[in-house]
Amino acid sequence: MIPSKLATVFSFIIYLQYSHCCEINLDVVDANTDVCVNTPLNIPVITTYGNKTYYLEVNNQVNWHNAYLACKQYNMELISIDSDAEFDYIREFIKSRTTAQKFHVWTSGNDLGTEGEYKWMSNGRRVFSNRWHKGQPDNAGSIEDCIHFWHVSNVYLLNDSNCAHNMAFICQSIKKPCSFQ
Numbered sequence: 303m304i305p306s307k308l309a310t311v312f313s314f315i316i317y318l319q320y321s322h323c324c325e326i327n328l329d330v331v332d333a334n335t336d337v338c339v340n341t342p343l344n345i346p347v348i349t350t351y352g353n354k355t356y357y358l359e360v361n362n363q364v365n366w367h368n369a370y371l372a373c374k375q376y377n378m379e380l381i382s383i384d385s386d387a388e389f390d391y392i393r394e395f396i397k398s399r400t401t402a403q404k405f406h407v408w409t410s411g412n413d414l415g416t417e418g419e420y421k422w423m424s425n426g427r428r429v430f431s432n433r434w435h436k437g438q439p440d441n442a443g444s445i446e447d448c449i450h451f452w453h454v455s456n457v458y459l460l461n462d463s464n465c466a467h468n469m470a471f472i473c474q475s476i477k478k479p480c481s482f483q
């Protein structure tokens with residue numbers, strides 16, 4: 303009888319452990335399968351191009367690593383640019399949202415893995431672009447590893463810069479903003 307009672311107690315303990323486990327797991331699954339993007343929508347900084355939705359953060363300027371993490375918190379990715387046409391669209395979008403001089407914007411492009419091999423962090427693809435500022439990328443001071451929209455004389459083109467600098471940033475997603483659904 304005693305072993306039987308012990309078995310009952312152990313069964314109950316196992317039940318409690320599994321029921322606790324599974325409830326938590328379901329919550330995690332729900333969080334990861336959101337069908338829309340929860341970006342801060344109190345300012346009109348969202349646009350779409352092709353199947354992508356973009357969020358431009360203009361008020362919170364941060365270093366490249368924190369820009370990457372901030373996009374993750376919105377269930378998005380720091381922007382990758384698949385074509386010069388996409389670059390031109392985003393450049394005009396940035397220009398339409400700010401007249402500030404020297405307004406620089408982080409992308410996910412970087413050569414942090416291997417110096418001189420520029421890749422988009424969000425999809426691992428190599429950076430092929432005709433939209434570099436003249437003489438860029440130059441790895442100036444041997445400390446420039448992150449790519450941004452560089453605003454010089456009202457022209458936005460790409461530049462590699464020190465990842466520690468604080469800038470605006472753009473997140474992207476193939477999901478729609480929740481408020482648009």
Ligand SMILES: [Ca+2]
Pocket residue numbers: 413417418441445446447448462
């Ligand atoms: Ca570099």
Ligand SMILES: [Ca+2]
Pocket residue numbers: 438439440441442446461462463
């Ligand atoms: Ca540079």
